[in-house]
Amino acid sequence: MEYILIKTLEAMATFILAFLVGMTYGGVVRKITGRVHNRLGPPWYQNFIDAFKLFSKTRGIHHGAMHFLGAAFLMVTSVVSLMIIPVLAPGGHAWYNSWFTNMNFNGDLIFLLYIMTFGPLGMAMGAGQTGNPNSSIGVTRGLSQMVGFEIPWVMALVALMISYKTTSVIDFMNIQRETGTWLMFANPFAFIAAVLAMLGMFRYSPFDIVGAPTELASGPVSENGGKFLFTMMSSGSVFTFAKLVLYVDLFMGGANNLVMLVVKTFLLYMIPVLYGIVSPRYRTEQAVRWFWGWPTFIGLLAILYAVMF
């Protein structure tokens, strides 16, 4: 019983960390976007203010059961991914390292790939029940884009699996610790393919076709407000953090302490953000075909590289 209690507390600590970091990143991105656009931009803590405001609102209406389940599905995905992905590398010696182990030993890439789609699909159902056509259009776009970027992403992961004969995230981290080489250097093509897939995964321009503010009025989330939007916002932040940590774990050897974790994830996060700020938006078919072009080719190179070396 005590063990379960401690485990729960540790899981909550991880969640709070992910929430804080994810929200801060969101605010910082808004600030950076503002400065690049030659605006002042909101303060970095704006997202916290927004979240607090949303959470404290009361709701007068609801759209039916599936609408509730949609938000719950989304949160499940974020939390479960966060619990499975190792937040800190197993070799670290900081005093808080044991807090973030959670269920790392079970971290498995194929499981992650599928559980990561669980939330968007549930969210899609919830958006569907509201009856807002913009929501459904956003969902179909999002799913199409997912089919697009999943190809180079899976290719990169398969390349890693071929080289090291494992599907466990923690094994990949151990391999990087033992050999002293980050996998982004051990198989550069896999890293490039994964990063290109990441552009679609984080849905910044030119791949922001799901929300598409000027076309779809933020798409799937458009009928949500108050606590629903809060749930989605925090789930999105946690999920962003979890995905970044997964990238760091797989390609950059993980992080031994929180400072390194923040530095590495932030640097990685800046790739889609900075690329997005200066890009216009693709049409859906352009976006999907983009992923099936060069990223897929590089993914093939990664597999070839893994098979040959």
Next chain:
Amino acid sequence: MDMITLILLLFLGGAIVTWLGGKLSPIVGDMLFLVTIIVPAGMFFTGVTVGEVTHLHALGLTLTWGLSPLSYLFSMIVVGLGILLAIYAVPFMKGKQKTGAFYFNFTLSVMAMLGILVSKDWVSFFIFWEIMTWSSYLMVILNGKDVQRVGIKYFIFSAIGAYAMLMAMVVMNSQLGSFLMADTFNNFQHLTVGNQILIPILLLTAFGVKSAMMPLHVWAPDAYSNAPMAYTGLFSGALSKMGIYGMVLVMVTMINQLPEGTLIRDIIAWMGGFTAAAATLWAITQDDGKKLLAWSSVGQMGYIIVGVAIGTPLAMLAALFLVVVHAMFKGSLFMVVGAIEKQTGTTDFREINGLIRKMPWTFISALISVIALAGIPPLAGFVSKWMLYEALIQNNNYILVILLFFASTAGFLYCYKFLHGYFLGQEEPEWAHVKEAPAAMVIPMLLLAIGTFVLGTFPQLLFKPIDSALQYVGYDATGGHLWGQSILFSEWGDIVTLQPILYVVLAVFVFFALFLWFKGTKGTRYVSTKDISTSGELPKEWENLTFKVNFMQPFERTIEPFLKRQIDKYYTAFGNGLEALFEFTRRIYTGNGQTYAIYAILFLALLLLFRVNLFG
């Protein structure tokens, strides 16, 4: 008389009695139908033991019937799905035409499938195979729609498969002198090399047709969607699995003995992978739920074929797991479509809207089944997909993994299209009268959906029969079982490594669902789907907010170049070419006595002309 013969005879006699009883009164027919299915099925569950063999002397031949662990696994699908679909079929067929013919063919199909599974010799295998094909053919054309196009297509492909199988049987019998399956498998090495390659290919053609492997699949989407939905569950869930059953037999007995076996395996696996990917893309473009599920069935069979063709213990385990699970979730989904057809009269996504609040139980079954279909944990679809990927990576089939991943991800699109098409979106006043389907229809589909959940959490329930089936066909199990080869499972076959995660998924899900539910519904009112804010503007009553037509248009645009290529067109072109040839032949054989007289005279004239050359 022994049990197996008795059960088959009960099915056969019951089919006829049901048909005759239905003439008296519909209720008698319904009752007799249920009794006909459930009584022999119950006898099968209780009375038949694995391994018992019986001989039947008929027509100067000895027919050998018996139940092996492999056929036991498949017969569980046939019998289980048969019972549930029979219960479902009675309210489904209520008030419809040709109920008697439906019951007759349904029972006959179940009997024929059981017959195939218990056959130990090729003669009875072929006879039951033909009964199965004929009964399903009569089901496909039961509603009288598109008989020319759909029925003929199914018939021609079934005939190709049947002739291929017949030819293989005859060659085996003439060379080896036995119709017994065991003899033909054991003496396979005594055949000439040409026959050793010819026979498996002929048999794989026959089984490939039934399991709708590309490029032999063209009959399947139309046939699946044209048959009554209460039968399509059996058609896609069990009948197509007979092809897989045959494929497993051929793969493990014949192909294994061939030096060229690996090449054949690779070709079949690639055909399966291509089937999975291409059929998924076609499913996305469908606007009719029946057609969508039909294409999806073809795609899922592709996964199974990949597993069977790869043929490592883990791949076989995954394939057979998916065989059972696919029967469950696809059975449930076809029942959902049938219920919707029954309650609304149509299955077109573009016509039906927002049934979620009118048919909640149907929706729940559909949701669970779709999650299983998509392969999302913790449902059973995930277990089989996981093992399949693991097997493929171990076997160095990397590109095939990517192909299957692609198919699986693209599968989400049609999954969403299916759910959104029927249950979500705007609620139209046109469908305000729709009520939930009768309990006899809802309960079977719900049971199947829950079954996928149970198998996802306790896969060892299914691993044990699969394991004994695989050991029977000759897989060596180190340590007594095969599932230990997957890192997913512990020694006992329960998902030990994943179990905690599954519980966490459930716990977190329940927590957030309850949280949002209590927070969300307390003191709030439900708003209709018209009462929404689109960008802050309240839509007017007359505004059409329905989004159904061209639902997946962006994606369809993306894959447009691919969709232009259809094997169907080539078959049609081939058929047209044949017709032109026949047309030419008809000019010679005009059927006119005068023409034939001219031929005779011309022939004689030629004889006279060349008499020196011919007769010296």
